[in-house]
Amino acid sequence: MTIRDDHSLAGDLATEAGERLLELRARHGFEDQRALRDAGDRAAHVFLTEALARLRPGDAVLSEEATREERADPRRLSARRVWIVDPLDGTREFGEAGRSDWAVHVALWEDGRLAAGAVALPAQGRTLTTAKPPVLPEPAGRFRIAVSRSRPAEFLPELADQVGAELVPIGSAGGKIAAVLSGEAEAYVHAGGQYEWDSAAPVAVALAAGAHASRIDGATLTYNRADPWLPDILVSLPDLATTLLAGIRDLQSPLRKPNASA
Structure with a gap:
């Protein structure tokens, strides 16, 4: 993985985590949805936290799948840079065959603001990032x-x-x-x-x-x-x-x- 900056890192990590989740979904199948959801949460969490520890070793991480003790670590609150990740957003939908409305979230909170972020929608084949923000659509006739x-x-x-x-x-x-x-x-x-x-x-x-x-x-x-x-x-x-x-x-x-x- 070639890393250029935080924006690219967020996009690359979210995309790769999503690809791994697609592979897991295909390999596991949907017969045992609870086991699939648990496996997806864990696999994406391990991938993202290990990658951030390796690529941004000085940064703190707040993950949905972290333990209560890890989330309560006071060092996170005083850190300048904190990665806020949801390894599998929409776990319920991930476990349902045919649904594509689940995602991987990777964001960087730096010096009191959101500095970078990416949302991978693996089953839709796209990743939205701050590296190249999407162009907002014009309001449609419907609301x-x-x-x-x-x-x-x-x-x-x-x-x-x-x-x-x-x-x-x-x-x-x-x-x-x-x-x-x-x-x-x-x-x-x-x-x-x-x-x-x-x-x-x-x-x-x-x-x-x-x-x-x-x-x-x-x-x-x-x-x-x-x-x-x-x-x-x-x-x-x-x-x-x-x-x-x-x-x-x-x-x-x-x-x-x-x-x-x-």
């Missing part, structure tokens, strides 16, 4: 919001009605943000909670491409915190962000809640 397959926020149907949008369930967070960047959706809204590794890499690519990315109240997304839990996220084409943020704010206003005091 589509990518949402969680399993736990979409309760306010989303009303938000969709308010802004005239269609809700599109997609598996992994990386797949949903990639859909915004490729013109398959115009926004991604999630308020059911997730972790930093679920969004760091796709947000890095989205921001590099010029998309909007924030919390659903408009606050800046921050990473490498002691608690990696991230309650909510909004990624959209830039021209739609104001409309979506206003709609979400209106739907979450205490004045709209039946039990709110006057």
Whole structure:
């Protein structure tokens, strides 16, 4: 693997991890989905962490598949450079035959910002990177919001009605943000909670491409915190962000809640 810079490293690692996952999927088959998912999580984690230890030995790593003790290592919080990786985002979809909405995430958080990132979508044959950010599509005649397959926020149907949008369930967070960047959706809204590794890499690519990315109240997304839990996220084409943020704010206003005091 020839490494030129952090952007290229993120792309190369995500792509190779994805190729290994495709090989594992083909070799293992789908008869025992739980075993396939566990094997995929572990294999991609080992590959990425060993590669980063070899190629960027001075950097810290935060991985979904790390142990609780490894995640709690205080050295990560004071490190200048931290790789935030999700070895297999969309593990559920990875274990289902025919599904392509799973991904590999590799991001670099450096000096308080997302400095590089890549999202490999192996079953779709593509990797999105900050090395060459995708060109944002023009807003389509349809307004589509990518949402969680399993736990979409309760306010989303009303938000969709308010802004005239269609809700599109997609598996992994990386797949949903990639859909915004490729013109398959115009926004991604999630308020059911997730972790930093679920969004760091796709947000890095989205921001590099010029998309909007924030919390659903408009606050800046921050990473490498002691608690990696991230309650909510909004990624959209830039021209739609104001409309979506206003709609979400209106739907979450205490004045709209039946039990709110006057």
